[in-house]
Amino acid sequence: MYRKKHPIIILLLSLFILLTTACSSRYGDTDLSKRQVLTMSNPQLTIKRSTPLTWYSNLALHSATHASDEAGKMLSYIQKRISDTLVNKGFNLMEQPPTSRYQLVAVAMLGNNPANQKILELFKLFPGLAEKEHYQQGTLLVAIVDVNRKKAAWRGSVQMFVDPSLPRALRLERINGAVTRLLQHLKPHA
Numbered sequence: 487m488y489r490k491k492h493p494i495i496i497l498l499l500s501l502f503i504l505l506t507t508a509c510s511s512r513y514g515d516t517d518l519s520k521r522q523v524l525t526m527s528n529p530q531l532t533i534k535r536s537t538p539l540t541w542y543s544n545l546a547l548h549s550a551t552h553a554s555d556e557a558g559k560m561l562s563y564i565q566k567r568i569s570d571t572l573v574n575k576g577f578n579l580m581e582q583p584p585t586s587r588y589q590l591v592a593v594a595m596l597g598n599n600p601a602n603q604k605i606l607e608l609f610k611l612f613p614g615l616a617e618k619e620h621y622q623q624g625t626l627l628v629a630i631v632d633v634n635r636k637k638a639a640w641r642g643s644v645q646m647f648v649d650p651s652l653p654r655a656l657r658l659e660r661i662n663g664a665v666t667r668l669l670q671h672l673k674p675h676a
Contacts, residue, residue: 525642531632532675538586539579545592567665576674592628624648644668
């Protein structure tokens with residue numbers, strides 16, 4: 487009797503392993519720990535808790551293809567997530583027009599086009615982003631710029647892995663993780 491049950495157990499275990507493997511690789515690269523993040527701070531420019539920060543403009547999208555209405559909603563979500571994270575870290579983020587000395591600038595890039603290369607040059611960040619196949623998955627660039635000196639006090643980039651073909655819930659989860667990871671070590675000075 488034991489010999490008859492043994493093949494059934496092996497068959498069920500094999501089927502279970504096969505199904506769990508298929509589910510985990512459904513959306514391609516699921517190892518988000520390999521997402522590339524690069525941040526740079528300028529020690530000559532310090533941002534204190536009392537230093538007012540404003541957005542220079544809304545988060546911009548540079549895409550190789552036409553952006554959908556859903557893309558606009560995602561951009562608003564990303565900008566709000568960045569704002570909320572900075573406020574929670576103790577930054578003095580103000581919602582008035584951009585009149586403060588330090589301003590936030592952010593660009594989301596999707597797809598590969600010449601404009602994206604120029605943006606990377608402006609941000610002076612190259613965390614392995616020259617690999618063109620990763621542009622389709624999205625890259626977020628954020629900077630805190632001293633508008634008087636025209637220098638960045640802090641700048642960073644992160645690969646988002648938010649291909650538009652992914653389900654919305656998974657894209658939001660990946661956006662949350664990417665923003666958290668990007669701003670992880672950014673803190674206001676005492």
